[in-house]
Every structure is written in structure tokens, then in C-alpha cells.
Amino acid sequence: MKKHGELRAAFPITVPVLAGYLFLGIAFGVLMSSKGYGPLWSLGVSLFVYAGSMQFVAAGMLAAGFDPLGTVLMTLMVNARHFFYGISMLDKFHGTGKYKPYLIFALSDETFSILSATEVPAGSDKGRFYFFIALLNQLYWVVGSALGGVFGRLIPFDTTGIDFVLTALFVVLFIGQWNQTHNHRPMLMGVGCAVACLVVFGADQFMIPAMLCILVCAGVFQKSMGEGME
Secondary structure: OOHHHHHHHHHHHHHHHHHHHHHHHHHHHHHHHHOOOOHHHHHHHHHHOOOOHHHHHHHHHHHHOOOHHHHHHHHHHHHOHHHHHHHHOHHHHOOOHHHHHHHHHOOOHHHHHHHHHOOOOOOOOHHHHHHHHHHHHHHHHHHHHHHHHHHHHHOOOOOOOOOHHHHHHHHHHHHHHHHHOOOOHHHHHHHHHHHHHHHHHOOOOOHHHHHHHHHHHHHHOHHHHHOOOO
């Protein structure tokens, strides 16, 4: 299959992400503008950092002043889930060749969700197909960020609550995965671990314990969870 064939196959799969990333990227650009950073800052951060929710946190930290240790610790807590994403993608990314470094860099929550649930079309190159999914998703985010930076300079916005778009998008992708598979045990396990850790550790501290709980359960019940996955 030619390169444009993989692109044509990847685009429809990323349309739900387009709807969320474009508007959430706009919200990020507007937020950056409200902190005194122009459109080029929003564009550059989304191009070279591309860290989703951490970018929203970073906007506030940039405005608060220089605190490298606090920034490192906050980034580790917010993005700790990517350690587990990366581990689970080792087999998927095997054999992707020159595309692999970018696939690692661009593995956002939504890209991870899509790649986990999507099979490579017959006759397609796996590396190129995955690359276009990741590239399109980042493109949506970058375009939204640039637009938001421009809008934020021209029109005053109240962004209260707009970052919930990312949560809503992830719920939509979760429902899509639920409908595409017969074995719902991995998803139920993930939800169960998250809820249990939320109750035990509280809303501010549950993320890392939940990820550790999911990793342990995935290792222990790997065989049973893999049965019936399509």
C-alpha cells in the first residue's frame, strides 16, 4: 500500500480525537495567552512538548516563576501513566523502524487508546499506519493551540471548566474500545483499580497508585485478560 493509503486509513480513526484535540488545543492556547504568552509559545510547546494535561499545568507554573524541582516532580506525577503506556506498546511498536522514535514521543492518552484497539489494515505498512495516526493527532492539537493563541489575543475568554473536554474525549474512546471487544475484563480491571485507589488515596494522590495497581493486575492476570480480545 502506498503512503497515502495508510493516511487514508488512519484519518477516519482519528476523527473523534480531532473533535476533542482541536477545541482543547484552543483552550490551551487561550490559557497561555491569558498568562502573557503569545501564539508562538503555544505553537512551540505543542510541537516540542506535546504533553496534554501537563501543558495546562505548565501554563500556570510558567506564570508562577522558576521552580525546576517542583516542575520535575509535578511532571512525573501527571505523566507517570506514560511509563505503563510505553511498556504495553513494546510489542505494537516492534518492527516500526524509523517511525519508532516519533511514535514513542507522540504516545498521548488518545493515541494509545486508538493504537490499542486498532488493527493494521491488510496490505498496510504497520510503521507508517501508526505514524499517521500519531501525526494526525498531534497536528490537531498543534493547530488548535495556535488558533487558541490567536483568539486569546483578540477576544477575552473565560476558560473555566473547558479542560473537561479531554476527560469527555477519553470516555468516548473508552466506550469505543468496549464496543469493539468481547473481553471487557481489562477495562473493568482498570476502572476497578482506579476507583479503589481514588477511595483510599484521595483525588489528589490516586493516579500513581492506580497505575501501579493496574500494572500488577495486568501482569498477574495477563493470560485471562488476553482471551477474547479482538
